[in-house]
Amino acid sequence: MWTSLDSWEDLLTANLAYLASEIDVSPNYGVPISPETIPLLTGLKRLHEYGLLSTGSQPGDQWTSYKADRGWIQGKQRPYYDFLIPTVHEMVDVAKVHKLVDALMKHEDIVTTVWSDSDEYPKSEKGKINEAREVAPTLPDTAQNEAGKATDKTYYFRSNASPRFHWVTLYREAGTAEKLRDMDWTPRTHSGPTNVDNIPEGSSTCGNGPNRQRFQGVMNARPLAVQIAAREWTTTLNLQILVERTCQKVGLGKKFKHVLTRKLMVEVMDTASVSQLDERT
Numbered sequence: 301m302w303t304s305l306d307s308w309e310d311l312l313t314a315n316l317a318y319l320a321s322e323i324d325v326s327p328n329y330g331v332p333i334s335p336e337t338i339p340l341l342t343g344l345k346r347l348h349e350y351g352l353l354s355t356g357s358q359p360g361d362q363w364t365s366y367k368a369d370r371g372w373i374q375g376k377q378r379p380y381y382d383f384l385i386p387t388v389h390e391m392v393d394v395a396k397v398h399k400l401v402d403a404l405m406k407h408e409d410i411v412t413t414v415w416s417d418s419d420e421y422p423k424s425e426k427g428k429i430n431e432a433r434e435v436a437p438t439l440p441d442t443a444q445n446e447a448g449k450a451t452d453k454t455y456y457f458r459s460n461a462s463p464r465f466h467w468v469t470l471y472r473e474a475g476t477a478e479k480l481r482d483m484d485w486t487p488r489t490h491s492g493p494t495n496v497d498n499i500p501e502g503s504s505t506c507g508n509g510p511n512r513q514r515f516q517g518v519m520n521a522r523p524l525a526v527q528i529a530a531r532e533w534t535t536t537l538n539l540q541i542l543v544e545r546t547c548q549k550v551g552l553g554k555k556f557k558h559v560l561t562r563k564l565m566v567e568v569m570d571t572a573s574v575s576q577l578d579e580r581t
Contacts, residue, residue: 306516308386308523309559311506312348316560319345319354328355328507336361343540347383349557350547351392353523355505356382356492358468360535364480371475378468380491380529381539384417384506386521387454391555397524398454399550405458407546409537410528411466413459413494417505417518417525421457421496428497431463435496454524457496461529465490468529491529 305311318326319333319341333341336359344354360379366372387394404412415421419437424430435457470485493499504514505525530537547553 303513303515306520308351308353308389308517308521309556311515311517312351312353312556312560315353316345316348326507328505340540343538343544347540347544347547348560349554350544350552351386351389351556352543352547353384353506354382355384355525356380356527357539360530360533360537362533362535370473372477372480373471373473374480375469375471375488376485376533377470377489378530378533379535379537379539380468380527381543382492382505382525382527383543384518384523384525386523388520388522391559393551394454396550396552398452400546400552401454401458401524401526403546403550404526404528404543405460407542409531410539410542411459411461411491411531412526412528413457413461413492414524414526415457415493415496415499416455416522418514418522419455420501421499423501424497429463430496432496433460433463434458457499459494461491461494463495466494466529470533492525492527 305314314323315326317323318329321332324332337344337357340357340359344357347354358377358380360377362374362376364372364374385397385400386392387397401412401414404410405414416437421435421437422430434453436453437455437457465487467487467490469487469489471488472480472483472485474480474483492505502514504518506515506518506523508514528539528543530539
């Protein structure tokens with residue numbers, strides 16, 4: 301299904317159908333949404349009205365449980381939010397996209413990494429990691445000119461996170477509650493690539509079609525992949541609200557709201573649309 305979508309509006313609509321559990325898979329998730337995502341759905345759906353295509357998220361959380369076969373288990377996670385935003389679209393001002401990224405990079409409560417989802421970046425020699433916090437994409441001269449020449453860093457890889465890992469989930473376990481408090485935390489999951497060498501070559505954050513080609517709708521919109529995560533282990537930071545307020549501050553309005561509403565109304569009227577989506581996925 302996703303490979304046949306050639307407009308950004310179609311991609312947003314299909315992703316909203318996934319978030320509404322009308323279809324069971326998205327391009328980069330082969331399973332229905334997880335229970336922990338449900339409290340985030342209102343904010344995730346609303347951000348699509350700004351043209352943001354949500355590709356991953358996690359709430360902040362801390363918990364302790366007991367299992368008879370393992371003992372006491374404790375976990376904590378930082379909130380994170382990943383999305384794509386188009387830079388080539390009649391309803392998107394690329395200068396405001398650049399301002400959005402700059403504002404997120406400067407926000408003291410989060411770490412931010414951004415790169416062009418449609419471009420490639422120079423890779424280091426095998427076994428080495430490029431720790432540079434700014435890296436220009438590898439582009440033909442004509443594309444470089446279209447990107448705004450050397451002074452325009454819109455399509456640069458940029459990050460203020462650790463170049464190695466920014467861990468977002470930690471676990472520890474022990475036989476007793478007393479021992480649990482003394483156990484060291486074990487890293488379990490980290491946010492996406494925080495250096496150019498960890499960006500999968502030829503791959504899109506939105507997922508890929510057969511033979512790993514990027515979706516036409518993604519290529520047409522030349523989006524930036526943006527990932528943000530809390531700096532601290534907090535359960536109170538709402539990243540969806542943070543991003544929405546930043547969009548409003550830089551002047552990125554709900555330009556896609558009416559378009560998405562019309563498309564969703566058409567799909568509701570077509571009683572076969574959901575089943576057809578499932579068959580084509």
